[in-house]
Amino acid sequence: MKAVMYGAGNIGRGFIGALLSQTGYEVVFVDVNDDVVNTINRDKTYPQEIVGENGKTSLDRKHTGR
Numbered sequence: 245m246k247a248v249m250y251g252a253g254n255i256g257r258g259f260i261g262a263l264l265s266q267t268g269y270e271v272v273f274v275d276v277n278d279d280v281v282n283t284i285n286r287d288k289t290y291p292q293e294i295v296g297e298n299g300k301t302s303l304d305r306k307h308t309g310r
Contacts, residue, residue, distance in 0.1 A: 246270045252280045257290050262305055
């Protein structure tokens with residue numbers, strides 16, 4: 245199943261997009277910032293930072309959408 249995410253900013257990529265991807269959706273990002281979308285499409289990955297009580301964790305999220 246495909247999910248269209250309007251907004252590829254910090255919340256879209258950092259939380260909602262990752263959650264949808266982890267539950268089996270193919271995530272497609274739509275954003276007015278062409279540089280962000282082009283970078284995600286080119287690299288097929290995007291950075292995600294998780295901040296919690298134990299500090300910050302950086303991950304590279306694989307992007308399989310278009």
